[in-house]
Amino acid sequence: MPVEDLHKLQEDRLKSLVRFVYAHSAFYRQRFKEAGVAPDDIKGLSDVTKLPFTTKLDLRDTYPTGMFCLPKNWVVRYHISSGTTGKSTVVGYTQGDIEMWSESLARALTSVGLGRGDVMQVGYGYGLFTGGLGLHYGSERIGATVLPLGAGNTKRHIELMQDLGSTAIACTPSYFLYINEVAQEMGVSIRDDTKLKTGVFGAEPWSDETRKRIEDSTGIKAYDVYGTSEMSGPLCTECHRQDGIHIWADLFLIEVIDPKTGEQVEDGERGELVVTTLDKWAFPLVRYRMRDITILNSEPCECGRTHPRIMRILGRTDDMIVVRGINVFPSQVESVLMTIPEVGEHYQIIVDRKGPLDVMTVKVEVTEATFSDKIADLMSLSKRVSGELKDVLNLTAGVELVEPGTVPRSMGKAQHVIDKRKV
Amino acid sequence: MVAIKQISIFMENKPGRLVRAAKTLSDANVNMRALTIAEAGDFGVVRMVVDDTEKGYRVLRDAGFTVSETDVLAVEIKDTPGGLYEIAKTLGENNVNMDYAYAFVTAKAKQAMLILRVDDLKRATQVLTAAGVRMATREEIQRI
Numbered sequence: 001m002p003v004e005d006l007h008k009l010q011e012d013r014l015k016s017l018v019r020f021v022y023a024h025s026a027f028y029r030q031r032f033k034e035a036g037v038a039p040d041d042i043k044g045l046s047d048v049t050k051l052p053f054t055t056k057l058d059l060r061d062t063y064p065t066g067m068f069c070l071p072k073n074w075v076v077r078y079h080i081s082s083g084t085t086g087k088s089t090v091v092g093y094t095q096g097d098i099e100m101w102s103e104s105l106a107r108a109l110t111s112v113g114l115g116r117g118d119v120m121q122v123g124y125g126y127g128l129f130t131g132g133l134g135l136h137y138g139s140e141r142i143g144a145t146v147l148p149l150g151a152g153n154t155k156r157h158i159e160l161m162q163d164l165g166s167t168a169i170a171c172t173p174s175y176f177l178y179i180n181e182v183a184q185e186m187g188v189s190i191r192d193d194t195k196l197k198t199g200v201f202g203a204e205p206w207s208d209e210t211r212k213r214i215e216d217s218t219g220i221k222a223y224d225v226y227g228t229s230e231m232s233g234p235l236c237t238e239c240h241r242q243d244g245i246h247i248w249a250d251l252f253l254i255e256v257i258d259p260k261t262g263e264q265v266e267d268g269e270r271g272e273l274v275v276t277t278l279d280k281w282a283f284p285l286v287r288y289r290m291r292d293i294t295i296l297n298s299e300p301c302e303c304g305r306t307h308p309r310i311m312r313i314l315g316r317t318d319d320m321i322v323v324r325g326i327n328v329f330p331s332q333v334e335s336v337l338m339t340i341p342e343v344g345e346h347y348q349i350i351v352d353r354k355g356p357l358d359v360m361t362v363k364v365e366v367t368e369a370t371f372s373d374k375i376a377d378l379m380s381l382s383k384r385v386s387g388e389l390k391d392v393l394n395l396t397a398g399v400e401l402v403e404p405g406t407v408p409r410s411m412g413k414a415q416h417v418i419d420k421r422k423v
Numbered sequence: 424m425v426a427i428k429q430i431s432i433f434m435e436n437k438p439g440r441l442v443r444a445a446k447t448l449s450d451a452n453v454n455m456r457a458l459t460i461a462e463a464g465d466f467g468v469v470r471m472v473v474d475d476t477e478k479g480y481r482v483l484r485d486a487g488f489t490v491s492e493t494d495v496l497a498v499e500i501k502d503t504p505g506g507l508y509e510i511a512k513t514l515g516e517n518n519v520n521m522d523y524a525y526a527f528v529t530a531k532a533k534q535a536m537l538i539l540r541v542d543d544l545k546r547a548t549q550v551l552t553a554a555g556v557r558m559a560t561r562e563e564i565q566r567i
């Protein structure tokens with residue numbers, strides 16, 4: 001669709017959304033009044049900036065369903081994301097909302113070349129978490145065969161991958177790395193002994209270097225998937241160009257803002273993602289602050305799609321740790337480690353306070369293949385890691401070399417940061 | 424070739440790790456001939472010569488240790504003052520660098536031996552042999 005037509009469609013849908021939430025939700029009426037804005041003030045797309053932001057805090061304050069815009073008997077399903085801090089988030093879906101979710105993901109999976117004949121092994125958790133069921137419905141909608149394994153039971157994943165000829169897998173990137181490790185221990189090469197060719201990875205920030213490591217070691221193509229439970233669940237992926245995640249413009253209006261000022265930033269600048277849903281009704285979002293840090297790219301993609309792209313999530317505003325006044329994203333540490341073949345891909349950042357000073361230590365695993373028995377080599381390796389971290393983070397970090405397999409592995413989101421500082 | 428195999432283990436400085444390694448070997452009836460620990464802050468490298476290197480390497484690896492095998496020399500030290508100095512001097516004069524060395528005394532032979540890691544194994548063997556220094560072979564180490 002030409003960009004102008006997409007914008008016209010977005011404009012119409014934005015106007016309908018604003019009228020809808022205003023008519024159906026006391027929460028939004030109140031918010032709009034506080035911001036001094038009425039539905040009729042939204043005449044064009046650029047008027048979106050007149051609307052107030054909504055945040056995770058609003059969700060907490062209106063727990064469980066205070067931001068729903070339709071009566072509960074319209075809701076056919078709930079998903080709940082457990083907040084690491086405070087209350088969980090309850091998301092409700094109408095039948096149409098589930099359709100929209102499946103449709104969005106179906107388009108995404110099609111854009112990475114999946115379709116009928118593919119066998120999709122779902123390694124995301126099923127249940128209240130949106131990952132499992134999201135990929136399940138999306139994959140069924142494109143006619144693929146779904147293998148609903150969920151997270152865990154890793155050996156079974158590998159056996160069934162071989163026995164049923166899985167061509168695609170969806171899970172967190174750290175879980176896939178773990179699956180690959182277990183496969184190697186079992187004497188199974190994902191490259192040679194399975195038909196796996198596509199991975200859809202998300203639910204935690206990861207880096208291009210991790211992608212390279214996954215692709216080089218297993219021979220599959222690894223695609224980034226994005227979507228949070230507030231938006232529905234996993235919704236959008238990169239296309240086969242692997243150059244940003246296409247966010248379907250007819251379904252979502254996205255902005256990237258400076259988290260401090262709330263002003264929109266230019267294309268290409270780092271900022272916080274803000275989402276307005278254009279076709280989601282039980283629990284719509286109006287300028288919801290995702291707290292994910294990304295970069296917007298509105299240029300048409302080489303794949304021919306005109307839907308805007310966001311660059312891979314560079315971190316979360318709340319994953320961000322501040323060490324000695326410097327912002328550090330775990331993804332930055334990861335990207336450094338991935339360029340150093342002598343250390344493994346698993347890591348843990350430990351932040352502690354010694355006296356008045358923050359001390360950051362990164363635990364990395366020595367790899368068996370490159371283990372030198374000379375202390376000097378190991379010391380220089382740890383120095384090299386520390387030096388490269390300093391180049392990227394602008395911060396001196398200690399490096400602790402540990403034995404392989406000792407950094408905790410996770411089936412879901414990896415816990416990369418342990419903050420021992422007591423405030 | 425008189426080089427013998429040494430096993431090196433990467434080890435975090437955590438209590439119990441060394442004991443576990445030793446137990447793993449003794450459970451497999453592998454006997455240690457010499458052992459040394461080089462420490463560097465949070466981690467260390469344990470180096471050892473055992474009677475059955477293949478088995479030792481395998482059982483340690485299976486037990487989850489990060490291990491590597493290295494070629495080293497087992498040099499007999501004359502039981503006279505300056506025995507060690509002579510070896511170091513011979514190597515130094517011939518531009519062979521010692522990465523590290525550790526000594527042990529054999530129970531049966533009641534003789535001091537030096538485990539040497541050098542940057543040029545072949546040359547080290549040549550010059551030490553020429554200087555009349557005896558080096559133990561693999562079989563000898565197994566028999567000690």
Ligand SMILES: [Zn+2]
Binds near residue numbers: 240301304
């Ligand atoms: Zn594209």
